[in-house]
Amino acid sequence: xxxxxxxxxxxxxxxxxxxxxxxxxxxxxxxxxxxxxxxxxxxxxxxxxxxxxxxxxxxxxxxxxxxxxxxxxxxxxxxxxxxxxxxxxxxxxxxxxxxxxxxxxxxxxxxxxxxxxxxxxxxxxxxxxxxxxxxxxxxxxxxxxxxxxxxxxxxxxxxxxxxxxxxxxxxxxxxxxxxxxxxxxxxxxxxxxxxxxxxxxxxxxxxxxxxxxxxxxxxxxxxxxxxxxxxxxxxxxxxxxxxxxxxxxxx
Ligand code: NAP
Numbered sequence: 690x691x692x693x694x695x696x697x698x699x700x701x702x703x704x705x706x707x708x709x710x711x712x713x714x715x716x717x718x719x720x721x722x723x724x725x726x727x728x729x730x731x732x733x734x735x736x737x738x739x740x741x742x743x744x745x746x747x748x749x750x751x752x753x754x755x756x757x758x759x760x761x762x763x764x765x766x767x768x769x770x771x772x773x774x775x776x777x778x779x780x781x782x783x784x785x786x787x788x789x790x791x792x793x794x795x796x797x798x799x800x801x802x803x804x805x806x807x808x809x810x811x812x813x814x815x816x817x818x819x820x821x822x823x824x825x826x827x828x829x830x831x832x833x834x835x836x837x838x839x840x841x842x843x844x845x846x847x848x849x850x851x852x853x854x855x856x857x858x859x860x861x862x863x864x865x866x867x868x869x870x871x872x873x874x875x876x877x878x879x880x881x882x883x884x885x886x887x888x889x890x891x892x893x894x895x896x897x898x899x900x901x902x903x904x905x906x907x908x909x910x911x912x913x914x915x916x917x918x919x920x921x922x923x924x925x926x927x928x929x930x931x932x933x934x935x936x937x938x939x940x
Pocket of ligand 1: 832
């Protein structure tokens, strides 16, 4: 591993690390040398085993991010178990689909609470610690719907557009304090989050036809961007939203 991308001795908190993009990013960071605090409501036992197989430490932190009740405990449990915090990946997220004329307040609140409110307050709790140590890397997981409107996902689009704005705001406040805040905007990636799209043959075909790379992304496609934004290679990158989308936004 080039020294620029070496994460040896660093500790990363990854939310929603039991599956999909969160698991892939946790394994990429561990592959670059980081120890992992895997945060989520479903124990990331498979991720822990895979991190340990890479020779790194992994701890599970149980937390339901539909509320912010656990954010301070996530910081203290990680520090107690792994001794430091260098990287936060705000990955946990949900999506609810319905026509806007039928969309419920419950589906609005559930998505905004998990995808936006918890992202901010966990960044705040971890950011306070990073500011006090004078260094840190925060990576928020955004979306194509940080840039575009989408259809039938009003709370998801609002949350991910909010994540884009929040990423820039936190970068403005914290860049001079040694904390880099950036985001990764995945394109269409084969995970639980997109099962419904692939199950609809027409929607699946129209999505595929628009992707210049001519394939859905795999969660492992996000690993390189995560290692870059977690490493010293990105020390002068602040408030950037890095699309990893097979060219979707270029079309
Ligand atoms: P996923 O497989 O459904 O993973 C979502 C993760 O978030 C799971 O680990 C899930 O845990 C966790 N999570 C959800 N609600 C939670 C809660 N209340 N408390 C704690 N953890 C919670 O989907 P994914 O595609 O990997 O999604 C990861 C992130 O990427 C999300 O922010 C998503 O919006 C974003 N994203 C995905 C795509 C895509 O094409 N797949 C594109 C753009 C952005 P459980 O297993 O316990 O539910």
